[in-house]
Amino acid sequence: MPSTTPAKTPATKKKTQVTPTPPARRGELLGTAADVFAAQGYNATTVRQIADAAGMLAGSLYYHFDSKESMLDEILSTFLTELWDGYDAVLAAGLGPRETIEALVTESFREIDRHRAAVAIYQREARHLTDQPRFHYLTESQVRFEQAWLGTLERGVAAGVFRADLDIRLTYRFVRDTVWVAASWYRPGGQHSPEEIARQYLSMVLDGIAVRIT
Template identity: 50%
Template sequence: MTTTSTNSGRPRAGGESGARRRGKGSPALASERREHLVKLAAELFAEKGFQATTVRNIADQAGILSGSLYHHFDSKESIVDEILSGFFRDIMAAYREVIDEGKDARQTIAGLVRIAFATLEPHRAAITVMQNDWNYLKNMDRFAYLTRSEDEVEKMWVDTIKAGQADGVFRSDIDAKLTYRMIRDTIWVAVRWFRPGGRLDATELGEHYLKVMFDGINVHG
């Protein structure tokens, strides 16, 4: 027979404590599970590609049934939405901070390059998905912000390059938009061979890139 608790505050015999019962369904635990699923899915998207990854793949990686995944996300599109929106939120905020410092164009571009390289590790999945699945995703209404966000990022870079040209810091015979896109793509492609714990970390890669970008590979006399 189940007994009730006494004044000592002990829980009912044969049952869970109220705190434990609340903990199983607490918002904090649900948030942790959701974050864990996003990380697992991000790794799969980075390795297999978004379109090739199924909900079952994600569930299997998490050790749960596919139906359990739907308690947290209504589709894999919702998961990648969280990954991509988080990437743009973080990188755009970091870019704005650099630009708002008001340094000269060369220093500002260097800061933007360092931030871009710094995203290779924490946002590897987002960068890989954008490279592989951009054209597929951007045609969906829910991902309309991708084009808007990329346009805003491009404007930050292009305006900085043009400011450097006007000040005589950068060459006037280069196209600012084309220059930005070449910089962007050569940084993003590094995500395919960059691995955390490798010979060079993201910071060292960024500094090496800046040497080549600003000084070239010729020996200056």
């Protein structure tokens, strides 16, 4: 999880950077890298492409980052840190199951709005990254994620606000995927605000797209 894995591991390498890159510059470069990763996939992206987009030569990036992988690492862990800041606030608010789901969905769309590239990268790469020790925090995050969502759904079923006739894990996957795939087509600055999209998604997920026959 983010809190257990600071974005930048203490410099244990031989090349101790005396003057680390100022956070602002770092952030710019990571943003650039994230955009390219999101557009082409991590593996298909060459360090040179990132450097081109950043207006420097490939080798120069290594002044700022240890490796291509560490850029990916920092992009994902930064994103997850912020995501959990938001989620934890929601989960600590003591809301009812339905309100919790609504708040989580809304928060998720806000994250998609803010970290679109990171979300897209996460979707595409998370599965195979979890093999590497360095990215174990992804697994941990997934576990907590499932606990939060699945738990809320179960609470809702128990409380009679969510349907009991559905396979609960199927429902979980349905809701989860339903939200996050949006990152694959969402473009910040479009005609719908994250909140508006969240509202419509919630409406569909909760009430369905069919007209109710009263």
